[in-house]
Amino acid sequence: MAEKPRLKLPKEAKKGEIIEIKTLLPHVMESGQRKDKDGKTIPRKIINKFACEFNDKLVFVVDLEPAIAANPYLQFHAKVEESGRFKFSWTDDDGTVTTAEENITVS
Amino acid sequence: MRQLSRRDALALGVSGAALTLFGYEEHASAAAKEAADQIAKFTGGKTAEGGRISIELPEIAENGNTVPLSVSVDAPMTADNYVSEILVVADGNPNPGVATFHFSPISATAEASTRIRLATTQNIIAVAKTSKGDFYTGQKLVKVTIGGCGG
Numbered sequence: 001m002a003e004k005p006r007l008k009l010p011k012e013a014k015k016g017e018i019i020e021i022k023t024l025l026p027h028v029m030e031s032g033q034r035k036d037k038d039g040k041t042i043p044r045k046i047i048n049k050f051a052c053e054f055n056d057k058l059v060f061v062v063d064l065e066p067a068i069a070a071n072p073y074l075q076f077h078a079k080v081e082e083s084g085r086f087k088f089s090w091t092d093d094d095g096t097v098t099t100a101e102e103n104i105t106v107s
Numbered sequence: 108m109r110q111l112s113r114r115d116a117l118a119l120g121v122s123g124a125a126l127t128l129f130g131y132e133e134h135a136s137a138a139a140k141e142a143a144d145q146i147a148k149f150t151g152g153k154t155a156e157g158g159r160i161s162i163e164l165p166e167i168a169e170n171g172n173t174v175p176l177s178v179s180v181d182a183p184m185t186a187d188n189y190v191s192e193i194l195v196v197a198d199g200n201p202n203p204g205v206a207t208f209h210f211s212p213i214s215a216t217a218e219a220s221t222r223i224r225l226a227t228t229q230n231i232i233a234v235a236k237t238s239k240g241d242f243y244t245g246q247k248l249v250k251v252t253i254g255g256c257g258g
Binding site for chain 1: 172173174177197200201202204205206207208209210211213214215216218219220221222223224225255
């Protein structure tokens, strides 16, 4: 099982506020360019997709390439009009999906 | 043996520099072509307008393994007119693709930050697409001291 993602976003916001969201997933992001000590190429293994939804509506999606550094970090914004739940997902090359959720109260 | 005159030394230095430059250019042009191909695929051949994209990167990246990158587009983010995608390519990496950011009107700002790997000194190019089918582009040169792709 993959490691636990780290999230940073406010727990409360005003209606219509634009909030900042920071996410990080501990992951090697093996580029497929490196060689091991026997000269064999280490196969690519990266997080190739990140998605953020708010109340089941897509907010922000990223297609990641091997040029994204290890422990992929993403920072973006969202405008919140109502209380609800953010869902985050990270898809690995091997098909594993790591998910996380966070609630926000909007007043 | 005759001592090297100042002029000879200078000539040697210049030809050496030219050789280095040529080698770099040749490698760079192959990667740059692939980057240009990816951009053409993204825009569908439409011309991208300059000026609205800002790319934030350090001028000199000491460690190419993790270079902070921010891209933002100065454009409306309303329900019927918003920046839907930003493609980022690096024209000197083994694979020029870096990331594609997909936004929605809920994003509120067409702005994203991440950390990237850079093999060598090169240009980072961003191309934005709006929901109306307009394209904007911008680029920035970043100098890399220690590359971050091989190993």
